[in-house]
Amino acid sequence: MRMRRLAAAAVCAAAVVPLLVSHANAAPSADESLQLIATNESLLGTHFWYAQTYAGHKVLGGFYAKHVDRATGQVTVTDGRIPVSGISTTRAAVAADKANANAEQRSHGKAFTTELAVLPGTQAKLVYRVLSETDAGSVQSLVDASTGAVVQEKNLVKHVDGTGSVFAPNPVATLQNEKLTDQNDADAAVPASAYKAVTLTHLDGSGYLHGTYATITDKRTKQAKSTTNTFNYTRSNDFFEQVEAYWAITETQKYIQSLGFTNINNEAQDIQTTGLTADNSFYDPAKDLVKFGTGGVDDGEDAEVIWHEYGHAIQDAQVPNFGSSNEGGSIGEAFGDFWALINSAGYQQDTAVTPLACIMDWDSVSYTSTEPHCIRRTDTNLTVADKTGEVHHDGQIWSRALFDIYKAFGKDKSAKLVLESQFSFAPNTTFAQAATVTVNTAQSLYGATDAATVRAAFQARGIL
Numbered sequence: 125m126r127m128r129r130l131a132a133a134a135v136c137a138a139a140v141v142p143l144l145v146s147h148a149n150a151a152p153s154a155d156e157s158l159q160l161i162a163t164n165e166s167l168l169g170t171h172f173w174y175a176q177t178y179a180g181h182k183v184l185g186g187f188y189a190k191h192v193d194r195a196t197g198q199v200t201v202t203d204g205r206i207p208v209s210g211i212s213t214t215r216a217a218v219a220a221d222k223a224n225a226n227a228e229q230r231s232h233g234k235a236f237t238t239e240l241a242v243l244p245g246t247q248a249k250l251v252y253r254v255l256s257e258t259d260a261g262s263v264q265s266l267v268d269a270s271t272g273a274v275v276q277e278k279n280l281v282k283h284v285d286g287t288g289s290v291f292a293p294n295p296v297a298t299l300q301n302e303k304l305t306d307q308n309d310a311d312a313a314v315p316a317s318a319y320k321a322v323t324l325t326h327l328d329g330s331g332y333l334h335g336t337y338a339t340i341t342d343k344r345t346k347q348a349k350s351t352t353n354t355f356n357y358t359r360s361n362d363f364f365e366q367v368e369a370y371w372a373i374t375e376t377q378k379y380i381q382s383l384g385f386t387n388i389n390n391e392a393q394d395i396q397t398t399g400l401t402a403d404n405s406f407y408d409p410a411k412d413l414v415k416f417g418t419g420g421v422d423d424g425e426d427a428e429v430i431w432h433e434y435g436h437a438i439q440d441a442q443v444p445n446f447g448s449s450n451e452g453g454s455i456g457e458a459f460g461d462f463w464a465l466i467n468s469a470g471y472q473q474d475t476a477v478t479p480l481a482c483i484m485d486w487d488s489v490s491y492t493s494t495e496p497h498c499i500r501r502t503d504t505n506l507t508v509a510d511k512t513g514e515v516h517h518d519g520q521i522w523s524r525a526l527f528d529i530y531k532a533f534g535k536d537k538s539a540k541l542v543l544e545s546q547f548s549f550a551p552n553t554t555f556a557q558a559a560t561v562t563v564n565t566a567q568s569l570y571g572a573t574d575a576a577t578v579r580a581a582f583q584a585r586g587i588l
Contacts (some may be wrong), residue, residue: 139463142499144382146268153261153337156176156177156178156512157177158174158175158176158177158188159174159175159176159177159182160173160174161173161174166368167192168193168194168195168315169192169193169194170191170192170194171192172189172190172192172580173188174186174187174188174189174190175187175306176179176188176204176205176206177242178208178211178242178244178248179214179242180214181214181240181241181242181250182239182241182242183205183206183208183241183242183244184241184242184243184244184251184266185204185206185244185254186204186205186206186244187202187204188201188202188203188204188205189201189202189204189519201295203208204442207244207245207246208242208244208245208248209245209246209247209248210245210246210247210248211242211247211248211249211250212249213250213269213270214242214250214272215250216240216250216252216269216270217270218238218252218267218269218271218517220238220268222272222438222531223238223252223254223267223269223272224238224252224254225266226265226267226273226274227252227254227256227265227274228256228451230265230274230277230457231256231258231263231265231277232258233256233257233258233263233561234256234257234258235255235256236255236256236257236275237252237253237254237255238252238253238254238255239252239253240252240253240269241253241266243266243275249268249269249270249275249276250268250269250270251266251267251268251269252265252266252269252446253265253266254266254267255274255280256359258279260326260539261279261280261328261329261330261415262279262280262435263278263279263280264266264276264277264278264279264280265277266339275577277391279328279336279392283325283326283327283328283329283335283336284321284327284329284353285324285325285326285327285353286323286324286327286352286353286354286355287321287322287323287324287353287354287356288321288322288323288324288354288355288356288357288367288370289319289322289355289356289357289358289364290319290320290322290367290368290371290372290488291318291319291320291322291365291368291425291427291459292320292427292471293427293428293431293464293467293468293471293472293486294425294426294427294428294484294485294486294487295314295315295318295425295486296478296485296486296489296496297468297471297473297478297485297486298317298318298320298471298472299315299318299471300473300475300477300478301477302477302478302485302489302495302496302497304486304489305489305490306420306421306489306490306577309359309360309422309447310360311358311359311360313394314359316413319358321356321563322371324353324367324370324371324374325374325378326374331349331351331353332344332347332348332349333347333348333366333367333370334353334392334455335370335374335392336374336392336429337373337374337377337378337390337391337392337393338369338370338373338374338377338392338393338424339370339392339393339395340366340370340395340396340397341394341395341396341413341451342366342396342397342398342399343398344548346362346398347363347366348363348366348367355367359422359425360518362398363423363426364424365397365398365416365418365422365423365425365438366395366424367423368424368427368430369397369414369424369430370395371397372427372430372431372434372467373393373395373414373430374457375467376431376434376463376467377389377390377393378418379467379470379539380438380543383536383539383540385543385544388438388441388442388543389434389437389438389440389441393412393414393434393437394411394413394414395411395413395414395415395416396414396415396416397415397416397418397422397424399415399416399419400415400416400417400418401417401419402417402419402488403415403417403419403420403491404419404423404424405417405429405433406433407433407436407437407440407548408434409445411438412437412440414430414434414437416424416429416430416433418542419490420487420489420490420491421486421489421490422486423485423513424510425486425487426484426485426486426487427467427468427471427482428464428465428467428468428484428485428486428487429464429484429487431460431463431464431466431467431468432460432461432463432464432483432484433460434460434463435456435459435460435461435462435463435464435474436456436460438459438463438465438543438546439456439459439546439549442543442546442547442549443546443547443549443550443551444551445481445551446546446549446551447510447551447553448551448552449515449551449553449554450515450518451518451553451554451555451558452549452551452552452553452558453519454515454518454519454521454522454553454555455519455522455553455555455558456477456515456519457515457516457519457523458502458519458520458521458522458523458526459522459523459526459542459546461500461519461520461523462523462526462527462530462542463503464483464484465480465483465502465527465530466530466535466538466539468480469530469535470535470545477496478496479496479501479503481502481503481527482496482498482501482512483496483498483501483502484498484499484500484501485497500516500519500520500523501520501526502520502523502524502526502527503527504520504521504524505524505537506518506520506521506585507521507584507585507586508521508555508585508586508587509586521585521586521587522554522555522585522587524584524585525559525581525582525584525585526538526542526581526588528540528580528581528584529542529577529578530579532577532581533574533577537570540569541562541565541566541569541570541578542562544565544569545558545562545565545566546554546559548561548565549561555582555585555587556588559579559582559587559588560588562578562582563575563578563579563582563588566578
């Protein structure tokens with residue numbers, strides 16, 4: 125945004141006027157103009173608000189304002205126009221009805237306003253701006269007018285914070301107690317000291333666990349609701365898993381953004397915590413849905429399960445159709461375990477009783493007999509010579525390399541490296557290809573010494 129102050133004797137109040145001040149002093153395009161959208165009177169002056177337009181379409185986010193001092197006639201200009209370039213067409217190839225349908229499918233709402241607009245930037249594009257009414261308030265969807273794809277989605281209501289009780293990451297790790305058992309969801313099975321009071325951020329104010337980065341999509345009658353945004357339940361209540369999942373996914377998305385990544389699955393991730401009675405959980409890329417089972421320990425009670433499944437959503441957002449090869453699928457499972465470890469590192473102690481490398485140690489008490497209870501570990505000594513073709517087993521080869529990188533670099537540095545590297549993975553990548561990308565990314569981010577450390581981690585697994 126640029127701010128300029130100009131003096132003038134009068135103000136043009138026509139509905140459409142040519143640009144008065146050009147971008148960076150360049151001549152204005154014949155396609156650009158300003159449209160007067162509001163005139164406001166205040167005690168000291170008159171205020172004219174214009175929308176920036178291009179080829180007759182409003183430019184999203186672009187504005188221009190003139191403030192005329194009533195006593196002196198002096199004009200103050202606020203120039204908030206945004207450069208528009210590289211736009212390929214100003215005519216829609218997709219019908220408005222199709223745009224509405226795609227926006228409604230994504231927002232789970234009903235479209236009530238649709239207009240063509242220009243999404244600005246160096247590669248500007250023509251989009252439909254669709255406003256939909258949802259249970260969480262109005263949602264703005266930007267639909268590419270050439271392809272029909274939803275390119276942006278934003279809830280327009282102001283967000284609120286709530287409170288809730290969760291396990292962080294789970295009772296076994298918090299209490300350092302490998303003897304805990306599920307006991308059919310009994311509250312008495314887990315001491316009160318295992319619960320943690322947390323702030324639930326980015327709620328949409330609907331009273332449900334719907335927010336900017338996570339939203340519960342179980343049947344409405346089976347969703348937690350609070351008019352005060354207070355969600356304090358114990359594990360015997362099915363709503364507890366909804367709070368746990370909302371909190372864990374919201375916090376991990378906030379962590380991703382704290383590392384500098386603003387568009388890795390930056391959306392309201394759909395979550396279901398009821399309806400699957402198996403002792404299993406999954407990410408469904410066709411529906412962009414994470415679903416948690418209730419067999420044994422309810423999977424939604426263990427944040428490491430939640431973070432693992434969200435890891436698949438992360439990779440799917442970074443690389444469409446990721447994991448189409450066996451080794452790619454193995455990397456997917458390994459990254460999920462690594463992501464669980466990275467997030468748990470902020471909450472649990474790394475001890476001999478509950479090693480950080482032991483993943484999902486609460487969920488796995490239902491189906492493992494040895495201690496510590498783990499679904500898998502990230503510190504095995506497996507190498508490519510030990511491959512079996514089963515992605516969960518073979519993933520431990522890759523996760524050990526990531527674990528060594530974590531031990532060398534620490535939480536934030538290793539997480540940043542791994543996330544950045546994955547943008548350049550191929551859907552059908554091999555271990556060696558992905559490892560080479562990761563080494564090269566380390567070189568670009570951190571330099572030759574750290575790249576050598578990363579290379580050594582993969583060489584130790586027989587990958588490079």
